[in-house]
Amino acid sequence: xxxxxxGFNAWGQLDFEEVPGIGHRDLKxxxxxxxxxxxxxxxxTLSATLVKTSAGLRTAGxxxxxxxxxxxxxxxxxxxxxxxxxxxxxxxxxEQDPGRPASENTPAADPINANESxxxxxxxxxxxxxxxxEKLRQCGGSxxxxxxxxxxxxxxxxxxxxTWGDGRYEACLGREISDERPAATPCTVEDxxxxxxxxIRKISSGGYVTAALTNGNDLYVxxxxxxxxxxxxxxxxxxxxLDLEGEDVLDVAVGVNHMLILTTERKLFVVGEGSxxxxxxxxxxxxxxxxxxxxxKDSQRIASVHxxxxxxxxxxxxxx
Numbered sequence: 001x002x003x004x005x006x007g008f009n010a011w012g013q014l015d016f017e018e019v020p021g022i023g024h025r026d027l028k029x030x031x032x033x034x035x036x037x038x039x040x041x042x043x044x045t046l047s048a049t050l051v052k053t054s055a056g057l058r059t060a061g062x063x064x065x066x067x068x069x070x071x072x073x074x075x076x077x078x079x080x081x082x083x084x085x086x087x088x089x090x091x092x093x094x095e096q097d098p099g100r101p102a103s104e105n106t107p108a109a110d111p112i113n114a115n116e117s118x119x120x121x122x123x124x125x126x127x128x129x130x131x132x133x134e135k136l137r138q139c140g141g142s143x144x145x146x147x148x149x150x151x152x153x154x155x156x157x158x159x160x161x162x163t164w165g166d167g168r169y170e171a172c173l174g175r176e177i178s179d180e181r182p183a184a185t186p187c188t189v190e191d192x193x194x195x196x197x198x199x200i201r202k203i204s205s206g207g208y209v210t211a212a213l214t215n216g217n218d219l220y221v222x223x224x225x226x227x228x229x230x231x232x233x234x235x236x237x238x239x240x241x242l243d244l245e246g247e248d249v250l251d252v253a254v255g256v257n258h259m260l261i262l263t264t265e266r267k268l269f270v271v272g273e274g275s276x277x278x279x280x281x282x283x284x285x286x287x288x289x290x291x292x293x294x295x296x297k298d299s300q301r302i303a304s305v306h307x308x309x310x311x312x313x314x315x316x317x318x319x320x
Contacts, residue, residue, distance in 0.1 A: 005031065005033045005313050007312050016051075016060045059071065065125055084147075084148065088121070091119050091154075117140075143156060146204060149169075150165050163186070207223075210222060210254065220240060272286060302316055
């Protein structure tokens with residue numbers, strides 16, 4: 001397998017094979033940065049990249065507290081998401097917490113069962129390390145929790161999507177805010193509850209945009225921030241189906257102000273800001289979807305896409 005990358009590299013977060021004396025320059029086009037029998041992207045932060053290989057964890061860049069914790073504990077914290085406002089959400093198995101008292105956010109009529117996860121929210125990563133957080137409303141068995149600048153999105157095992165966060169950015173929630181469904185409380189995105197070719201199987205979030213991918217390879221996107229240009233022309237606060245020249249979508253990754261899509265035909269498309277090279281095109285802005293072709297061998301294909309802070313990562317596999 002190979003890991004290809006482009007974009008922001010100020011801390012050397014894209015330099016797994018660092019050469020002494022060479023400065024860390026942004027990558028303006030995709031290049032292979034790591035080769036191994038097994039490559040799994042664990043986490044990306046502002047200044048570091050953490051991956052799992054056949055030899056264990058590999059890191060690049062300048063480690064922050066989160067990456068340091070992952071390395072020291074050998075824990076990828078896949079159940080944890082950190083928003084741009086530093087708020088942290090962590091999910092854990094309800095069996096570790098068989099009961100809880102009622103509170104304004106967790107009414108007594110909302111029991112925990114063995115098929116559900118316990119969601120806890122913390123003001124910061126330091127608060128998480130010291131377990132100074134509050135429990136949130138139960139949302140069922142959890143598959144994924146992701147965050148962008150101001151919003152958290154949860155995907156449950158039955159394909160339901162829940163959102164909560166800063167009510168000043170209602171479009172990022174993908175749902176209406178009301179007294180019964182406040183911004184700060186996890187609530188379902190009803191527009192995604194019964195979509196064609198559903199249910200939802202993956203979510204991705206970054207900047208002020210979130211995407212949801214169905215089992216039938218349809219993609220829904222929502223979000224936006226007042227006063228900021230839209231990442232996509234038709235982007236609104238309601239999940240909208242994305243039509244990419246009739247292509248089915250295999251994978252999606254949402255960055256701070258850019259997106260990547262991998263189609264079922266293994267074509268790579270990008271859109272958004274590219275000033276740091278994160279689109280692999282050396283263009284400052286790409287307002288509409290544009291295909292990027294990697295110089296792969298005939299025996300290779302793209303397996304998945306990932307978006308970091310103003311950079312992009314692509315895993316390439318051998319065709320069997």
